[in-house]
Amino acid sequence: MTLQELKREFVRLYGGDESDVRLFMSPGRVNLIGEHTDYNGGYVFPAALTMGTTIAVRQIPERVIRLRATDLPDFVEADIDNLDNYRDIKWGNYQIGVAVELQKRGYEILGCEMLFYGNLPYGGGLSSSASIEVATALALATFSNEKKGVTEPVNMIEMAQVGQGAECNYCGVNCGIMDQFASAMGKKNQVIFLNCKNLDFKLVPLEMDGYKIVIANTNKKRSLADSKYNERRAQCEEGLKALRRALPEAECLGDISMEQFIEHKALIEDEIIRNRVEHVISEDNRVLLSIEALNSGNVVEFGRLMNGSGDSLRDLYEVTGVELDTLVEEARKIDGTIGSRMTGAGFGGCTVSIVREDAVDEFIEKVGRAYEEKIGYAASFYVDNVGDGGHEIK
C-alpha cells in the first residue's frame, strides 16, 4: 500500500478529507547478535529494517482514541479518561498501553483517529509489536508536545521506554528494551551497539561489501511463546541470585564475566539454570568480539560468532525448535553463507543469515525447498535494507 493509498483509505473509513491527516512510521528490527541479553543488562546489536508500521492519524475534539487497521475488521474506540479498561481487547492493546504509559509520564493524550498499516509479518519475530508501539508513542507524544508548545523533538529513547512499558505493564510480556530501542533509534545503514544496562549506544556502520542480510521466517504459529519467554527471564533471575552469593556487587548477569562465571558456576545447582546463565554470559562476550571483528573488517569472523550464538541459543538457552533449526542447518550448507542463527525471542519467528550477494538466490531456493520438504509448509524470505528509526513522514 502506498502512502497515498493509506491516506485515501483513512478518509474512506473515517470521513473528512486528507488535509489534516499526518503520517508516522516506525520500523521492525533484526538483531544480528546478542540474544536474550537485554533483560540481563547485557549487550545487543540490532538494526532497524525498512519494513514497519505506518500510522495515518488525525486529531479530533472528542476525548477518545479510535483505532483501525488496513488488514483487520477490528474497530476500537477507547475513552481517554478510562484507558485502563481496555487490557483485554485483543487487537489495540499495544496502542492503548502506550497511551497509558505516556499519561504516567505526564503527556496529555488528545483525541485522535488512527489507521495502522504494517508490512512486517505479524508475530514473526521482527518486532511488529515494537514498531506499532513506537509509532503510536511518537504520534501521541508529538500531539501532546505541540499542544504544550514544546519545541524540542520528541525524545525517542523515552518513546522506546514507553513502548517497553506498554508491553510489560499492559500486555503481559516482560520484554527487554532492545526491540523498541531499535525501532525508535535506528539509522539507515547503521547497526546499534547498545548497552542495555545504561542505554549507552554507538552506531556502527554496516560495512559488509559483497554480503547481504537475509531473513527467513519459519511461519510457525507462536503458541506459548510469551509464557516461555517469561520463564527464561525468571530462570536468569534465579541464576543471578545464586551467583550473587559469591558476587554480591553484581546487579545483573551483564555484570558478570566469563571468568567469574566459571569460577562460581557450582553455586547454581540446577543444570538447566546453569546453562541459561552460561548462554547469557557467553553471548555478551560474543557481542563484544563481533564489534571488534566488524571494526577490523573481518566479516567471516563475525559470521562465525553468529553461528556460535545460534548454537548456544539452541543447546543452552533452548529457544529454537525444529523449524528454526532446519532453516539454520540448511542455510549453513550453502556455499556463500558465512553465518546463520535465529533472531529475536525464538520459539518460531525468524533466522538471520549473512550471505554472499551472488549466493542469495540459490540460498532462498535451496533453503526454501528443504524447509518445505521437512516441515510441510513454506518459509518466507526477506532481503531488506537497514532503515531509519521512528519518524514523521512529511
Ligand code: GLA
Ligand atoms: C524479544 C524481546 C526482546 C529480547 C529478545 C531476545 O524480541 O522483546 O526484548 O529479549 O526477544 O533477545
